[in-house]
Amino acid sequence: MNLPQTQEHKVRLAAKTVVASGVVELELTSEDGSDLPSWGPGAHIDVVLPSGTVRQYSLCGNPGTATTYVVSVLLDEKGRGGSKEIHAHLEVGAVLTIRGPRNHFPLGDHDAYLFLAGGIGITPILAMARQVSAAGKPWSLVYGGRSLDTMAYLSEIEALEGSSIDIVPADTRGIPDIKGALEAAGNAHVYTCGPEPMLRAVEELTTAILGKDHLHLERFGADPNATIDTAGDDSFEVELAATGKTLTVGANQRLIDVVRSVVPNVPFSCEEGFCGSCETGVLMGIPLHRDQILTEEERACNDTMMICVGRSKTPKLTLDI
Missing domain, CATH: 2.40.30.10 (Translation factors)
Incomplete structure (x- = not known):
């Protein structure tokens, strides 16, 4: 990773x-x-x-x-x-x-690609389409927006080679046919970024039509449907390796708040586990992952975590801070 x-x-x-x-x-x-x-x-x-x-x-x-x-x-x-x-x-x-x-939204090496972008979600997709086009891989793009004048990079996208591009401004064409695009995608891997309603639809339809392993997405914000059960939270110790200090994180305290009491300049932004700013290396212990970024494989490695929402499964956690 x-x-x-x-x-x-x-x-x-x-x-x-x-x-x-x-x-x-x-x-x-x-x-x-x-x-x-x-x-x-x-x-x-x-x-x-x-x-x-x-x-x-x-x-x-x-x-x-x-x-x-x-x-x-x-x-x-x-x-x-x-x-x-x-x-x-x-x-x-x-x-x-x-x-x-x-990069928590990396472009993998696949035989074919379907890109689904909504509004400003075209920004990561643009870089992906540019690379796939240069590599000569088959790809297609469905790009939705409110109107043509609000949709960035149209001319650059349309100039890329080897593609099937469907530009869908809502004021003249309505909502993109995501289901149809997925049914025509063959064995392509799906990369998507855009507003939450679109991502929710893409997630459900891709899982049903192609399988969840074909889906790669990035959200603008925290998943509004995600829930965290904090009922069983208990206190634990956190050692900050660079400072040599060991602190106690209470059952009702956030790990990031305790860390910032010693290292106030630790990076953070969303404080909801989706932006990745507070990602921190784990040297010892097993983190309790509650973020919306890491894949199941990345979580299983237990070598990094988002300290704004994460906690510890073990009595002590040692962080690379």
Whole structure:
């Protein structure tokens, strides 16, 4: 698996471009001209805004451009303020801190691919489609949005080779035919990113038609239908290897809060187990995973966890902090 890269990097906003109605593209270059960490399709970075707000954005540029990252940001009027700050106040030339990249939505090697994107969910899918097209693999894309003017990267997508592309603006064509696309997908693996109602439909239909092992998805936020049973939570000890300190996490305390009492700058953002910012290496003990990112195989390795929601199955947990 891809373990987190928590090192921070200083980048400069080199360009800010409107790529669709309500969507701006940010071109971020390393401040000192050095190479930024390499990445693959599906990866995202944490962006620390001038206000201190931390948000995650999928990388959608060219992985071969070592000194530049590209992300696109949808203005969310009902959001927590990060997108509003970027759209209204972030100016070209600003120096930002970023963390990562991390990749919990990696592109696997398959015989064929079906990409299903909704709205700004096109950003990780764009990087995937670009790579698959260059490799000469068969692929198809269904891309839904409110209207054509709100859908980013249409011309770039349509210029890619070897594909079957269905652009579905809701104002003229309604809802994408996800069931039909899956039934025509053969043995393709499905990669999807978009709003929750779409992801829920894709998850249910893919499992029924192709099997759950063919599904790969990334959510914008926590799964609203996920529930956590905390009734059996008990206290445990956590050792922070880098500091040598051992602390007690009470039954009603969060692990991340206890860790931050000693290491206040530990990365975090969503605090709901879906963004990956707080991913931490586990050196000893068995974590109790409650995140929405790690696969069952990754959880079974027990070498990393999301400390914002995770706890411990053993009396003591040693973290690589």
